[in-house]
Amino acid sequence: MTNIPKISLKGLHKEFGKKVVLDSLDLDVMPGESMVIIGGSGSGKSVMLKCILGLLHPERGSIKVDGEETVNLRGNGRKNLQKKFGMLFQGGALFDSIPVWENVAFGLLAENKVTRTQAKEIAVENLRRVGLSPDVAELSPAELSGGMQKRVGLARAIAIKPEIIFFDEPTTGLDPIMADVINELIVERVKEMGVTALTITHDMSSVRKIADKVAMIYKGNIIWTGPRSDIDHSGNAYVEQFIHGKAEGPIQMEILKA
């Protein structure tokens, strides 16, 4: 394992109007590591992912992938960088105007490197890897259950053989059993492919299953980082409150009181 982080964020700052979402955030994710970011709603988790992907542009700070600065990448440089990433979106984000197999093979077809017949074969193989049968390939995304949509989203993320996979709240909206199935699939595929994984979630069962390392984000900054085994005795009051889901503690929810 190399000493250069796969992803390195330094002093990352992003604001929307007067609202500061990321406040000089620092984070390193090493190659092959499965890092899970925990934090409450609105703490900046999704914005951080979108900044790394280039979907949002930070006001300040550095984002390095494999040691290369990426913040100002445009055109082919950005396109080549995107090929390193796969992403499973919170709601699946499947394209509902095309069948499941085209969703899975979308990245391959966009590159024009395979024929449609080959793309379909690859899609069916990737669907099998996430536990879906070939007959699902012809269905429309709207015909799938929430759990199946997540699996198709996972198949789409791994079909392009990325070096880094992002999982945006992969178990949100699923029942506990299906959530565990998705967690298992994530662990299996990440290990099998040897990729670097960055997951954001507030589901502690996902954290305990997926993570090699855990970081907690609060008010746009990483306030604690440590191995998964340390999560239950972190010594950090914020982490303690979050993992036990207590209303009382240093984290105060912004709730308007009547």
Added chain:
Amino acid sequence: MNFLAVIGRITFSFLQAAGRLGVFAATSLSHMFSPPFYMRSLIKQMMTIGYYSLPVVGLTALFTGAALALNIYEGGSRFNAESALPSIVVIGIVRELGPVLCGLIVAGRVSASMAAELGTMRVTEQIDAMATLSTDPYKYLIAPRIIATTLMMPFMLVIVADVVGVMGGFLIATGKLNFNAGNYMSLTMDFLEATDVYASLTKAAVFGFFISLMGCYHGFYSRGGAQGVGISTTNAVVSACMLILLSNYIVTELFFAS
């Protein structure tokens, strides 16, 4: 003081919106003429926008031509000018009513559909997902829609609207108003000039561009879930209709102002 601040804010937000629309239009145009071209997506859009709009455009033109013939006959009879009916119908339909009514109908049908589809894709993160799969949404989503509408309006829909509109007048004139069919067609063809047809097709192409630009722009920048998509759809149709009427005057001025 507050009044001035309100004017300033309105002016600033208008300029901001105009600038954003200008950048969107320029970016879309640049992607229309640079590879890769998604032919499958383009053909699908041409079918949806052109072929599937034919019935509504044809019916609108047919009844408009028929009503126009009745009105001109009745109005012309007041000063013994009934014989001018074929020439006024063909000029009225080809220069003005064919392209404008076709544009307004297509704006209602296509611009709304584009805004709703792209808006839904935006709020469900499908556009973000596309970017993570190394596919430029401008190339895959926007360019095919603008090209398809700009081509289908003149070369399919307005040609059909012009022909069917004139036929509507012909049917009423020969079936109800006792015109001789041969004389009617002869007068129609004698009076029609190439410039009338060029103006009609130019208007159609300009309207097609604005219809798709407004549909794509409002959909692409949708925010805030179902309500946001609804607002985008309304804005797309209203702004497309306004631009059609404005550009209709400008093109008419360019072609026919002596």
